[in-house]
Amino acid sequence: xxxxxxxxxxxxxxxxxxxxxxxxxxxxxxxxxxxxxxxxxxxxxxxxxxxxxxxxxxxxxxxxxxxxxxxxxxxxxxxxxxxxxxxxxxxxxxxxxxxxxxxxxxxxxxxxxxxxxxxxxxxxxxxxxxxxxxxxxxxxxxxxxxxxxxxxxxxxxxxxxxxxxxxxxxxxxxxxxxxxxxxxxxxxxxxxxxxxxxxxxxxxxxxxxxxxxxxxxxxxxxxxxxxxxxxxxxxxxxxxxxxxxxxxxxxxxxxxxxxxxxxxxxxxxxxxxxxxxxxxxxxxxxxxxxxxxxxxxxxxxxxxxxxxxxxxxxxxxxxxxxxxxxxxxxxxxxxxxxxxxxxxxxxxxxxxxxxxxxxxxxxxxxxxxxxxxx
Amino acid sequence: xxxxxxxxxxxxxxxxxxxxxxxxxxxxxxxxxxxxxxxxxxxxxxxxxxxxxxxxxxxxxxxxxxxxxxxxxxxxxxxxxxxxxxxxxxxxxxxxxxxxxxxxxxxxxxxxxxxxxxxxxxxxxxxxxxxxxxxxxxxxxxxxxxxxxxxxxxxxxxxxxxxxxxxxxxxxxxxxxxxxxxxxxxxxxxxxxxxxxxxxxxxxxxxxxxxxxxxxxxxxxxxxxxxxxxxxxxxxxxxxxxxxxxxxxxxxxxxxxxxxxxxxxxxxxxxxxxxxxxxxxxxxxxxxxxxxxxxxxxxxxx
Numbered sequence: 001x002x003x004x005x006x007x008x009x010x011x012x013x014x015x016x017x018x019x020x021x022x023x024x025x026x027x028x029x030x031x032x033x034x035x036x037x038x039x040x041x042x043x044x045x046x047x048x049x050x051x052x053x054x055x056x057x058x059x060x061x062x063x064x065x066x067x068x069x070x071x072x073x074x075x076x077x078x079x080x081x082x083x084x085x086x087x088x089x090x091x092x093x094x095x096x097x098x099x100x101x102x103x104x105x106x107x108x109x110x111x112x113x114x115x116x117x118x119x120x121x122x123x124x125x126x127x128x129x130x131x132x133x134x135x136x137x138x139x140x141x142x143x144x145x146x147x148x149x150x151x152x153x154x155x156x157x158x159x160x161x162x163x164x165x166x167x168x169x170x171x172x173x174x175x176x177x178x179x180x181x182x183x184x185x186x187x188x189x190x191x192x193x194x195x196x197x198x199x200x201x202x203x204x205x206x207x208x209x210x211x212x213x214x215x216x217x218x219x220x221x222x223x224x225x226x227x228x229x230x231x232x233x234x235x236x237x238x239x240x241x242x243x244x245x246x247x248x249x250x251x252x253x254x255x256x257x258x259x260x261x262x263x264x265x266x267x268x269x270x271x272x273x274x275x276x277x278x279x280x281x282x283x284x285x286x287x288x289x290x291x292x293x294x295x296x297x298x299x300x301x302x303x304x305x306x307x308x309x310x311x312x313x314x315x316x317x318x319x320x321x322x323x324x325x326x327x328x329x330x331x332x333x334x335x336x337x338x339x340x341x342x343x344x345x346x347x348x349x350x351x352x353x354x355x356x357x358x359x360x361x362x363x364x365x366x367x368x369x370x371x372x373x374x
Numbered sequence: 375x376x377x378x379x380x381x382x383x384x385x386x387x388x389x390x391x392x393x394x395x396x397x398x399x400x401x402x403x404x405x406x407x408x409x410x411x412x413x414x415x416x417x418x419x420x421x422x423x424x425x426x427x428x429x430x431x432x433x434x435x436x437x438x439x440x441x442x443x444x445x446x447x448x449x450x451x452x453x454x455x456x457x458x459x460x461x462x463x464x465x466x467x468x469x470x471x472x473x474x475x476x477x478x479x480x481x482x483x484x485x486x487x488x489x490x491x492x493x494x495x496x497x498x499x500x501x502x503x504x505x506x507x508x509x510x511x512x513x514x515x516x517x518x519x520x521x522x523x524x525x526x527x528x529x530x531x532x533x534x535x536x537x538x539x540x541x542x543x544x545x546x547x548x549x550x551x552x553x554x555x556x557x558x559x560x561x562x563x564x565x566x567x568x569x570x571x572x573x574x575x576x577x578x579x580x581x582x583x584x585x586x587x588x589x590x591x592x593x594x595x596x597x598x599x600x601x602x603x604x605x606x607x608x609x610x611x612x613x614x615x616x617x618x619x620x621x622x623x624x625x626x627x628x629x630x631x632x633x634x635x636x637x638x639x640x641x642x643x644x645x646x647x648x649x650x651x652x653x654x655x656x657x658x659x660x661x662x663x664x665x666x667x668x669x670x671x672x673x674x675x676x
Binding site for chain 2: 031034035036083085136140141142143145146147149150151153154157158160161165288291292295326327328329331332333334335336337338339341342345346347348349350
């Protein structure tokens with residue numbers, strides 16, 4: 001007898017991912033209990049802090065934007081069977097690309113020229129920072145996981161060097177560049193207020209629209225183009241891909257470019273959208289958060305948007321939560337990210353046997369019924 | 375100051391900085407030679423650093439702290455094994471999860487127990503592993519002994535032979551009637567013991583308390599050293615010393631102008647271990663070949 005019954009599709013893409021996330025949150029609840037707080041109160045405070053008013057929603061969506069970019073970046077690489085842990089460094093240097101373009105152009109050209117070039121700069125440097133590990137994996141046989149980890153640290157060193165020694169604004173005490181104002185992305189609250197809706201100020205800017213466009217773009221690219229078919233073939237079975245005429249080396253480099261460009265766009269949200277200057281550590285945590293988002297969202301843009309929204313809520317709600325409950329800080333959100341990566345990624349098959357059992361039982365009953373029938 | 379004194383000082387500083395790297399690299403060696411990728415060295419070291427500092431702060435005993443830290447580190451190693459060996463999960467994903475989990479939970483529990491922004495209280499000397507007569511704490515000597523032990527176990531014992539075999543051809547080990555699962559779990563537990571000692575050294579020997587994210591990427595440097603040493607004990611030990619030397623020299627070279635080159639940016643020296651590892655992996659200086667079965671969950675044939 002074949003023990004592996006095929007589960008219905010809705011169980012596979014609906015029930016199991018939710019079961020995984022619930023397990024992660026159940027453990028997180030135990031941690032909250034262990035530090036002497038009430039998980040129920042924590043959730044209430046978290047939701048009020050992240051969705052309670054228009055300012056909170058703005059912040060939540062601003063964080064969501066970053067998670068969408070890095071989540072998509074990890075997912076695109078996953079589809080080709082590549083694990084890009086370098087989102088952290090790609091996002092960081094993507095911001096450098098956006099900032100350098102803005103610093104070079106903001107006095108020279110109007111903002112409708114400077115902003116697209118800033119976006120292009122972010123995508124280009126992000127892509128470059130992922131393409132090198134991709135190239136080394138494809139043509140030199142070095143493991144992409146290790147190389148992308150190393151590149152995160154190299155990116156951090158480059159940024160510290162540039163900010164402290166080269167890009168620091170003259171006379172500034174902290175390592176920050178001069179401010180550029182004309183290359184700033186429009187803020188959503190300004191637009192809505194201009195249209196007559198009264199909303200509070202928040203850092204949410206048009207990067208969210210860019211992120212959603214990227215979702216549609218990735219969905220079309222991966223599932224509705226010959227290129228996407230090649231990518232999925234490569235991820236599913238590299239040997240089959242070779243027989244189908246795919247050049248796996250070339251494809252690896254291209255996929256890493258796309259992945260890195262997506263991660264680099266975090267720099268657009270942070271540098272062009274919010275800070276309007278270059279500074280240190282603006283992308284910290286989003287690269288690793290993207291791994292959690294991609295695993296939770298099952299590498300599908302729709303799942304990634306939902307997972308990003310959840311992490312946006314956690315990120316913003318976690319900040320507010322620490323005012324209500326001083327023992328719970330943003331670090332709790334980091335721990336939850338770790339738990340989600342554990343249960344949705346490494347232990348993804350943990351709940352499968354329990355969920356499989358009822359279907360197995362149903363299937364056996366059905367076969368028994370047909371055998372007994374006329 | 376004469377050259378001999380400078381050389382000796384640099385050597386001592388190198389050995390002190392390299393100790394956590396050495397312990398983590400030897401731990402990672404057992405894990406990776408058995409076929410399990412260990413990206414989670416960083417997280418295990420961080421969690422055990424917190425455990426050691428917390429226990430030392432409460433009990434005042436460095437030895438109890440060491441025991442607790444090793445227990446915490448082994449528990450995380452078992453979690454890694456549960457995900458990767460028992461449930462055949464992705465080893466890199468599991469390692470990343472352990473790192474992020476440790477980074478978050480240490481601060482959450484630190485704030486809950488000590489109310490100091492995630493730091494643990496400053497320890498009295500009696501609660502720490504202080505330098506002995508030779509100028510090094512006992513854990514430095516332990517790290518050196520661990521290198522010798524690792525070499526002997528991996529190269530000269532039956533367990534070591536099986537360890538190497540299971541990382542290259544687990545099916546052969548299985549066919550010989552040896553449990554792949556149990557062998558790999560043992561390798562991960564050894565890794566847990568060593569990373570636990572590394573964390574203890576970090577928080578109650580090198581420093582006098584735990585602070586947020588205090589491992590600061592050293593687990594990854596140890597992983598780089600392990601690869602740089604081509605997954606062999608003595609070369610990996612050498613790589614740890616070189617990376618430790620770079621770290622020790624980086625502090626001394628700050629603001630110093632080198633003849634002919636000018637001032638070397640500190641960030642360049644700090645990034646050098648990572649750059650060198652990338653260059654090595656690219657096959658430009660020798661070739662680093664990983665254990666053949668690394669990263670592949672073993673599935674028994676029926």
